Amino acid sequence: MNPALTRLTSDLAEAAGTRIPGGRPALEPTAWQAWFDLVARNHLAAWLVQVASPDLRSSWPVAVRRELASIHYAVLLDSMVRAREARRILDALGRDSVEFIVLKGAGLFGSLYETFADRPMGDVDILVRDADEAARAARALDSLGYLPGSGFQGHHHLAPLRSERRLLAVEIHTNLVTPGLPAQALNGVWDRSIEREFPGLPPVQVLSPLDACLHHALHAITNPVDAPFLRDLLETSRLRQALTPEEEAVAADRVRQWGYEAWIHEALRLATTCFGTAPLSGFRSRARMVGFWAERRLAWPDAGTLGRRIGMHLARTHIEAMLLRGSALNLPSGLLPILISGSGRALSTRWRFRRGHAWTAPDWPSADVGQGRLLYDTGSGEVHLLNAEARAALDAVSRGEPAPEPVVRELARKGILA
């Protein structure tokens, strides 16, 4: 581990009460930026500010403390809106008698996290029994303005539902992972689920402590690469720490029943390495590709060298392929088609700049201001400001009339003309 990561995992372990013996690793003044980047990327600032002891906080440079406090404040304000929305979502589901289990962030509220600002949330994840119940859940959320997206066929959750205001997304899962847990294992998850108080609402169902720990381990290791991996591992570690001896005794069997021994093992091993949590007994240890990539992922915000960046992109491809196709692709067989497809797309874009191409103007929302025009790219979300010349060229193309070639080329280069 690099020095910033070593120091941060030590600080997180101390804040979580699982301090690794040996004291706080020293960090060069120039490395604190990397430390801070890791905290920000993993959405850990608010939690650290809330739970770190005064002694631990005072060991951070003043500038770092100020930045953390600033993030904490922003998260606090944001959480006011999101907490209210999460409550509305759970209330709507409950009122329509949808049978669901709250997963991940919202499912940890009241156990690992005491307040919403401790853990910034972008979505609410729920598990339902089957596709029919998922459809019922979607209908219940329709009254709040949540509309389903598209895609995600064959995945363990539907495309996220989003509202007009985009306060939160809702992911409706029909399984905990892709490929899904066997039916018998999933039934066990439902049978063991427990009630958790949620302020102002009837109790909601959440995963049992062991299932929550294993699910977080699995989620951490299979989550897309831009996800807060270190936070996921920390949550896995904290959930593992809270297990009773009885739960620990059945953990290995449970994992084998789920069929994800390799993945869960690697997440727990990394949690132990990072935060000093006691390993779970009964797991066989052997080198695996997923563990190799997972270790690389930890240090990615510090990927300053070409080698590390290449590693990052290769691992990104590997993990995304694993997610999208629902199987563990090992390099290089899984990588080659993706590289070929990506290169082909890049080359075809160049070739399209040729004379005689019949350009098409986009059907994007626009507004004329002064002599120019604002154009909203519905794909990228960018707003283009066209000057009078570009505006006239775009109008000409729309009418099928000729337009000055340099302007057309520029519009095409910007992706405005296709």
Next chain:
Amino acid sequence: MNSGTHFLLGPEVVAWVPHGSPLAGPALEVGSGLRTVEPNPDAGPVVLDAIACGDQIRVTVDGVPVGTPPGPDLVPLVEASFSHLSGSRTRDWAILHAAAVRWDGQVLILPAERRSGKSTLSLALGLAGAEYLGDDLLFLHYDEPSLMGFPKAVTLKEGSFALFPDAPTRQDPFRGPVRYLLPPRPLHGPIALDPSSARLVFPHYLADNTPRAVPLEPEIAALSLLQQAFGGVGVDRRLLSVVRRLTALRPVLLSYPSTEAALDLLRSLEPA
């Protein structure tokens, strides 16, 4: 839910702060200019409160613990909470980071820019007799030429304290010392945004500025407005219509070295 105050935070959001809550006093200090209303029974108010937790307090929203404030002074926290919650459920209104007043029958919209001094200017205008629509947020209807104010108390930073009457100094954890002063004539709206009686003014304060008001190209004004619109076009594409409507108000760049100079320049502005 009778023992408390309802604050209209925007066109579609009402906050309720219970009497006796640690936030009740701060809410009145910040929000006494906001219209107090009965909540919409369909939507229900946002219940903003705080509970003791050891030697700290925790802010709650609808009873859900949200977090611990970063400092002991709750007035800046309530101000930020009101602003943040105000835009949480607006469907038909764009939210612009701007101050606004109605002065001598003319609506002046002052978008936020670096070194704009919009809060100081809006308080000076308010004390000079202008109706005060707000110093921070402005709601603009997507489909109709209509705007609505957010007339919370003006937030003054330390550099402007000497210009205005005394008021309690509050400690904002990030902006430092601040004071809250409410101009005498708060205006909520909605009011019509009529191009014949409204101007878009981009203020820019520098102590050594030469006082002048120069026309601003609509395209430049449009870009600035997009930057100051919360959520951008991604939230609602109709924001483009709002921007087009605003840029028709003959945008002007107002460079000023003092509030007196700014007021003189604004008096001389003709309607769009």
